[in-house]
């Protein structure tokens with residue numbers, strides 16, 4: 001078989017590990033050939049391709065980002081016949097089947113292609129960990145580790161200056177990064193998209209700490225967190241080709257509001273794309289490798305319209321529809337455990 005590979009959506013530590021694993025397994029065990037489409041679905045329109053071999057994918061396991069490049073290109077944008085465009089590119093390049101690596105948008109395109117008869121096995125990717133049907137996506141562990149390291153560092157400066165530090169982390173629909181990093185970093189309040197927050201309650205937590213003699217606090221907020229009452233002014237603006245608004249600004253809003261309401265000096269930090277950059281953790285390298293091996297094995301077995309997934313400690317395949325029906329939201333029990341340590 002000649003198999004096409006692409007990475008789509010936001011980049012994520014571990015993408016190169018998947019590419020390396022697919023190619024190594026596919027060439028050595030199954031005798032396949034591989035072609036990479038550059039910059040996500042954009043590579044199909046302009047035939048921007050590169051042959052992927054054991055040599056060209058060697059040494060990339062510890063590297064962040066993606067050697068193929070990525071984009072948020074939507075081949076079905078404005079009613080376009082994306083399937084025809086992609087099929088034509090597959091024919092021109094003699095490609096029989098595809099392994100797209102991406103989140104809800106990239107895998108949504110994969111599901112449409114599979115329904116139209118293109119053999120496809122997807123690999124789930126998002127640092128947000130909000131894809132359903134799999135316990136974890138690679139990149140999440142790295143993002144949590146980076147955010148936790150940042151919170152540890154912010155602790156010492158917050159303590160030295162008697163300040164409240166608000167840390168904004170990624171998490172569009174789900175607060176997995178905020179909750180895990182907040183728990184690991186000992187946050188005094190964690191704000192997530194799933195639970196609109198009451199700012200009075202947050203300020204009460206901070207006042208209670210100060211009343212007990214603690215002179216500093218750490219608040220971790222997902223970029224998608226919003227107050228239960230009223231609206232806030234954030235930096236939201238513009239949408240990508242899949243219709244997602246660009247988030248940001250919650251930490252700046254909280255910085256002003258917390259300082260105004262409590263009188264405690266407050267500073268904010270937006271971790272942003274730092275969470276997506278650099279080398280993947282060992283956990284993410286192993287998960288990416290296991291996903292890559294299973295994806296090419298599943299395609300070779302004749303599976304299509306599926307995604308590789310982690311359930312417990314097992315790697316398996318599940319229908320793409322199962323993963324795409326709704327985002328995987330934060331487990332309320334996990335949040336309740338984190339909340340034991342608020343204030």
Ligand code: F6P
Nearest residue numbers: 010126127128170171172223247
């Ligand atoms: O979907 C993953 C994610 O990291 C979100 O948490 C965030 O909202 C978004 O990507 C940012 O995307 P971009 O790289 O386009 O700014």
